Amino acid sequence: MAWLAAAAAAAAPLGAAAASDAPPGARRMANPDEARAWRAVGRLNLAGRGFCTATLVAPDLIATAAHCLRHPVSGRALAPERLHFLxxxxxxxxxxxxxxxxxxxxxxASGRAEDVAVVVLDAAVDEAPPLALGPLSAATSPLALTVGYGVDRPEALSIQHGCRILARRGALMRIGCAAPPGSSGAPLIARGAAGPFLAGVIVARGPDGHALAVAAEALAPLIARARAMEAGR
Structure with a gap:
């Protein structure tokens, strides 16, 4: 499993890379029915400096990649009010x-395995149901999908079916699907007995072009912290 540590170290943040090396035809634009089905997914605009993808996981919470919330040069945290979820x-x-x-x-957090975040929104969202979190062990199929935005299609959702979990070490997974720039924070969606759920968050692209994702279980402590913070307001 030495490849995973090397891939994590060499992976480029998706929002910063210049081009996608995804296999040709691996991703496509979501059709209208698919876009409606995954309407919990949105674009997260970053203080006028680009965008990532984010997913509604509670009426007032979205999940994304932590590096999306930092200035790409200084590394400083972006002011939350400058994060705009569409x-x-x-x-x-x-x-x-x-x-x-x-x-x-x-x-x-310093490594790819901790590169996840939740953002508390300024108001609850009623226009779409949140996507539930779940472990990959609950999946009824070995195949999953990703949905998100990218520099190739910044104005519309792209989708890729049939993503395989190629390997895993702790919370970090190597996924057999494309990872174009801009799709940091995109959900890895699996299907269980109760329906689809968020199984991971795309955080980077490995040197072979495959996506690196952090398992959704890593989001649970952040959601608990957000709830405790809100309760103390």
Missing amino acids: LGHDRGRHAAYRRGRAALSPPG
């Missing part, structure tokens, strides 16, 4: 628009 963004239209009010990531 639910179901599609060619200039979106189902809901919210600003961030607070952002939480793992304390002392």
